[in-house]
Amino acid sequence: MTPKEIIAQLRQMMQSEGWDAIVISGTDPHSSEYLPKRWQARKYVSGFTGSYGTVVVTHDHAGLWTDTRYFIQAVAQLEGTGIELHKLRVPDAVDFPEWLAQHLGEGATVCVDGLCMPLATVEHMQALFAPKHLQVASRPDFIDALWPDRPALPDAPVFELGVEYTGRSRADKLAWLRQAIAEKGCGSILLSSLDEIAWMLNIRSRDIAHTPVVIAYLWLDAQKAVLYTTESKFSDELRAALAADGVELAPYADVMQSIASWPIDAPIYIDGGMLNYALYEKVVERFGSAVVNATSPVKLEKALKNETEIAGFHRAYHKDGVAQTRFFYWLEQAMQRGERITEIDASDKLISFRREMEGYLDESFAPISAYGENAALPHYSATPEKCSVLQPRGLYLIDSGAHYLDGSTDITRTVPLGPLTDDEAADYTCVLQGMIALSLASFPRGTRGANLDILARMPLWKYNRNYGHGTGHGVGHVLCVHEGPQDLRQNLYDQAVLPGMITSCEPGMYCEGHYGIRHENMLLCYEEEKNEYGDWLGFITMTCTYIDTTPLVEELLTDEEKMFIDCFNSSVYEALAPDLTEEEAAWLKTKTIDCLFEPMEEEEEL
């Protein structure tokens, strides 16, 4: 069916059900970032493939709400569908709940699929709808009727990520969570975030591209734990291991009716920012007001990486460094040979080098491989239909990452393919200065991302230049490449950056129609010292891939910045050389040791 036909059918459904609007959200029952096909309903209805967007259909209007990243793409993909683009993150933007509150008549009903919308979003709608007495009606899976060949749940096998990688046993995590909810006066908890469940049980799968989690719900109380999932994906061995820790399996679809039998002698803990509204309704039916709605305790605990996880991240960045060195060596050689290389050829090549590394599982997201002006779009995605060929001039940007059994990576490098303009060189330098300033920061415990963010921006702000995205996000351990709760950006969000958190640092500069630059390293927060002025924290750089110094404008750099670059590049060489061929190591030496601002003195022969 075409979008036009689907929308016509949605309107018929609205007619017969007495609804005045239907909302098709862009997520799944677990508030996931990457969705299995079954839950790509927004794409099915509208044809729009961006990662963020909501479709709303009323009797006389159909609209897609999305943000700045996708305006051009949305206009192209919505052509001929009758769906109008509503722009978000622009001055005076009106999001869909406000739009509905403005456009619907007194007492109208808005249908949502309560499975694919978290409680918090429904509550936000209800608050905006109250003055006009609009109602929200939840109809789980209403899309089924219009989607004859709707894909089934994925069935990739589940595997255990052992304590040698996770550093903490399932039994220990379960005991910790039981304690954590008891401290909040709760007797049970329902987890719906897939990464939280995978972390809790030390399990992983390939259900969803780029995110090695298992589609499931986890409920537990002091006595037992039940994992609602596709049981056939679990081996007998893994079932036995889970059972040994008191975790039993139940069919995924059973969670709904199970709630009616959960013990109600103490309140239940839920995270309304993540839990879908359909399950929440059942929870309230069962527990009444004995529901504690707060951020899941797993969210922060998971972000504070333990020593085993940190060691794994180090191994992962080392492997990534080897693969990236081979890639950039290949790229330089191939360009010199005059080979025709497209953006997709380049990222495919990088992936092929990564695949050779031990413990490689998957890319942690679809790589952004962008040459020249394409790199000015921070979320550019090359397609076979629209894909540039690399030229021997200007800048090439590649933002990519992988999941290894050890840990997950996310790294961006921008490299010169030939001569650069003065602006390219100056911006390349300023963006790197921002990354260095944040990497070198010392700060007292309690400092938040909103306080730190400016450090990465000041070298650009000095010239009244800026980038329109956040500076950094947390990264999960073989989980989601974008992980909370920390967040490095200007927004006032009250989460301190704490020891054990691993956060990206990725300032950029985008000159529309010309070029884009981003440098991204991964930073581990650690404790420096305690003194009478505070409990001091700092960052250790995890990333182990050289920074190309040839574009740098030396006059702009301070001695401290030069020293950072020298130390970083020489440590990359020292770390990687033993794992490279002689030829590769020699090449890396030309990019690092031979390019230091303060050349190292040769040791004297005795």
Add this chain to the structure above:
Amino acid sequence: MTPKEIIAQLRQMMQSEGWDAIVISGTDPHSSEYLPKRWQARKYVSGFTGSYGTVVVTHDHAGLWTDTRYFIQAVAQLEGTGIELHKLRVPDAVDFPEWLAQHLGEGATVCVDGLCMPLATVEHMQALFAPKHLQVASRPDFIDALWPDRPALPDAPVFELGVEYTGRSRADKLAWLRQAIAEKGCGSILLSSLDEIAWMLNIRSRDIAHTPVVIAYLWLDAQKAVLYTTESKFSDELRAALAADGVELAPYADVMQSIASWPIDAPIYIDGGMLNYALYEKVVERFGSAVVNATSPVKLEKALKNETEIAGFHRAYHKDGVAQTRFFYWLEQAMQRGERITEIDASDKLISFRREMEGYLDESFAPISAYGENAALPHYSATPEKCSVLQPRGLYLIDSGAHYLDGSTDITRTVPLGPLTDDEAADYTCVLQGMIALSLASFPRGTRGANLDILARMPLWKYNRNYGHGTGHGVGHVLCVHEGPQDLRQNLYDQAVLPGMITSCEPGMYCEGHYGIRHENMLLCYEEEKNEYGDWLGFITMTCTYIDTTPLVEELLTDEEKMFIDCFNSSVYEALAPDLTEEEAAWLKTKTIDCLFEPMEEEEEL
């Protein structure tokens, strides 16, 4: 009466009234920072003279809650009173509302003087009290019965601050406010903040030390405006001028019963963060739910200084610069002559130089004049009983300011009186680097104090050192020396720094038992340029007093920092020299032009 006797009487009152606790807050009916004697009830009851604190009396306990600044002073002043110190701003601090909620029995009653507590504080208490059903009873002026010689309201005359100083007529401000409340759907507004009222009506007085405001309430609707105040303080001429703009006078005490006659055809606007609870109760009796409780629109409007006010601030800092130059010249000479100078002698001398300047009204706060280790207490106050004598070594800090008819000043300088330790010199340098970094910042519109604050701290954080106070506050125009809504500190407070705001920049470093350093300039936010990356703002330094460069550790300074210091000091010299005696100007030259990092080239004789 002694505190012991007063507390005994308070307990008798509690007995006969059926109260279980009494709260004596540290403010007045207008949420003022500086209080006339009439409202210094907390000092009367406890003997504690700090600027911040609350006394709570129950049948078996009497306590004073105050913060880190006053612990030592409170312990001394509370000795023998039976009042216990409760520490705030320390780990696990319990503020008085939480303490009451913990210690009182189910259903107990807490008496407050609703005149001296804003609605927001009462609401906060009520929320904490709800689980145990504690009640808040408001009894305005209950202290009268225990305070036989309670001072009357002050009666200083009121004067008009003309449009030549304010840049905006009373009529224009009244029309603007009527429009602003109409946009919120309100027909009237009750203002209780004294600086907002003084700003609205272009009037000033000397009712309160350091704050040239008039004790009053202002109510207005579309038709009329009533100023509830001490009418005898107004000249016939000023009354006529107010009447011409439709402002009538009424007795201060009449506001309570007047509320019952205010028109209720549209909601009333109040600011519950400032309006006292006693008046709020009357407003609710009259208006029911037709009350809009939000931040007063005057707060932000007043902070965005107009061109006339900015020109006045420039004149005020120029005058202050002349007075300070004379003071530091005198200080150096007197020290060289071996005169005995106490901290109080020094600040008195500075005040005497300021008094000579045209349009001087008052100091804008009690000067902090602190030598050596005393300066390690950021809010140190020398007293005739405890007052150090300046010695020819180490650092002397003076933080002071004045109100002139043109504008208000607040400035801190730390100067060497002789040899310094390496630590003193390094910290002096780092603190100045922090002030320079913030002064030079460019930032896009929307950037808040929480985002900017780190710039002033980084040079200290680099060495794991810090200061325990905010970086900057707004300053009123011949009003309060501490003025919102902007605030430069780590706390997440959602107010952007906007063009026209004048904000202090005052990083410091305090080494307990040894020395204290603070450098404070005043910064005017202005618009730099608009481009595709944002609407860029920056700061212009208003302060016109030289910075002593002799303690600076040159190796720590970047070229940019040296250039800032050179430009600042030479501009101070150029600006002030024409208004100094030849001798003073020659001396200032030795402190500025002769101390530049890059000496200016002599112009060639033609």
